[in-house]
Amino acid sequence: MQVQGDKYTIVYHSETATVRCDGMLDLRGKDGYTEISELFTKVLDQIPLPKKIILDIRDLEFLNSSGITTLGGFIIRLRNKGGIQLLIQCANKHSWQLRSMKGLQKLMSEGLELNFE
Amino acid sequence: MEHTQSKEELIKENSALKNELNDLKLIIEAVTGHSDGIESELLEKIHAGEKLFQVMSKTIPVPFFISLKDSGKILFSNKHAYQIFGYSAEVFLTKEMLDLYSDPKEFQTFITVLSQYGQVDNFEATLKKSDNSLLIVYLFSQPIVFKEQACLLTVIYDLTERIKAEEEKSALENQLRQTQKMEAIGTMAGGISHDLNNILAIIFGNIELSMMILPEDNEVQKLLTCALSAAKRAKEMVKQILDFCRQKEHERIPVKIKQVVSEAVGMIKELMPSTIQIKLEIEPQLSTIQGDPTQIHQILMNLCSNSAYAMRDTGGVIEIILKEVHKNLATTRIANPKPVSYVVLTVKDTGCGIEKTIMDRIFDPFFTTKPVGKGTGLGLSVVYGIIKSFGGTITVESELGKGAAFHCYFPLSSKTSDSADPTDIQKKVNGGKEKILLVDDEEDVLLIFKSMIESLGYEVITHSNSLQALQMVQKSKNDVDLVVTDNMMPNMMGTTLAEKILAIRPNMPIILCTGLDIQINKDHLSSIGIKGFINKPYSLQQLAFLIRKLLDERNR
């Protein structure tokens, strides 16, 4: 599964249960993110559901506020499914990721791990 | 049933709404925090970008400025840009692009080009500095967005240095051309001088001979003395011309003209445009000629470049033909006014041909029909000079529209004419065809006696250095039939030379020329094996008699 834009790529690798977000995500509003949101839905509708999902944003340079909202929605839906672990792989070189991901972590007080490299 | 929802259900719904509200709160927090974070990071990047721009504009050694696209107002300039115009940064930033042009029309053209192509490359413009002096540049302009405004980034390439360099180069080229002209005159003068020297040698020889033959108290002696001093003045003049041109008489060596010509043609082929075909035709049996290979190259180059020019619009064929002929040519080479064998080099083209009216001027130095910069008018005069200096001659056949053929005649190096045509001098004495080596340290004497002995039909080799003369005899095999040598010579006395020659060629007839002032024991000379002596000054008649006598004795 993949969503490809001019400046970004979102790919889901089912073997590793990893969603990779690369590039610059600066789509306009909620509507701009419909396609990406649908990809997230498909990830969560898989049967059987993986026990652990990885969100890899190490090469995500930029994310606008509609983007962070979309990610937040994904985390809430994942949490509500129950019993799935989430690991977010982050990069220190994009300094915004630390603060923003800490903010999102509050949405899932258990079972969400942040990893910075 | 909805209104009969149970209390439990209501509580459950309430807590779900609370959770949702909580999530929303968290998301809003996350979004706000995220926005602040990413904003500050972006700002950092912008500042870094600005800083980079500042550093770059200061560092790169290229003048450039940024102006508003519509008004042309200058918004930014690096140091190099405002300095090149002689403005301070502050003043430069009050200018508009139009202010920089010396001719507003040129600015209009710039704008037209810009709107047509979206950008401008290599636009040559004459700009105006703060002191109103002119600045010739190439402009390169690209539209950019600067501080959120549509702008133009313009890079200036200053042509001043380049124009200066080009001027220097063309000055150098002029200088070179001048040198070439002088060289050409030199070559030509060299050739002419050679002929004059030959003529003078004959004049000298005959005057001196006449003075020797006539009794000393004869009335005519005075007239001859007069003629002699005039001839000496002429000789001095020739020497001065040669000195002025710093031209020595070229050392001429036997040249295998076949090889030299094919080599030169190979080179010329490389240089010719593809529209011009070169055909080479060489007779298999060719004698060597007396000359200088580089000068033969030069002859071919000059003739072929004229031919190429004559066919520049039409294309065509250059035929280069090399063969041997036996011919009586009316040349200025007095020594050989009879049919002689020559190697002829012909360069023939299918070009525009030569008008009859200019035919007798084409060999004149600086005569050219080509536009300024295309011709020097020296090509043919140099060819003429070289061929003359080889003792040869050049003829031309051409008709307007029917191509041209230049024939260069080179006399052969070893064989002179066999058909000895008796001259006035010869009538009085007996000559021959043998080869005679003449050694005397005074070149002038050599030259006079060479012509005189040659006029008797003999073949003459001369050496002004007795050591070289000896080497020559050592190397050649029975080549020389008789040696005439001066006695007083700096490197080796004539007697010693005779002794050494006789050591290798015991039968060689040798004539020793001695000055009257020197006492020489003739018995001693005879014992060495020297068969003839003659006192200076001697007459040609005396010498001729002695030469013939010794040669006949040897043959008996």
Ligand SMILES: Nc1ncnc2c1ncn2[C@@H]1O[C@H](COP(=O)(O)OP(=O)(O)O)[C@@H](O)[C@H]1O
């Ligand atoms: N092959 C040729 N065909 C026609 N014209 C010639 C040819 N060779 C020489 N000429 C004429 O002779 C003139 C003098 O020649 P040259 O001495 O080489 O000087 P330049 O080539 O510089 O003019 C030329 O300008 C040309 O008019």
Ligand SMILES: [Mg+2]
């Ligand atoms: Mg020429």
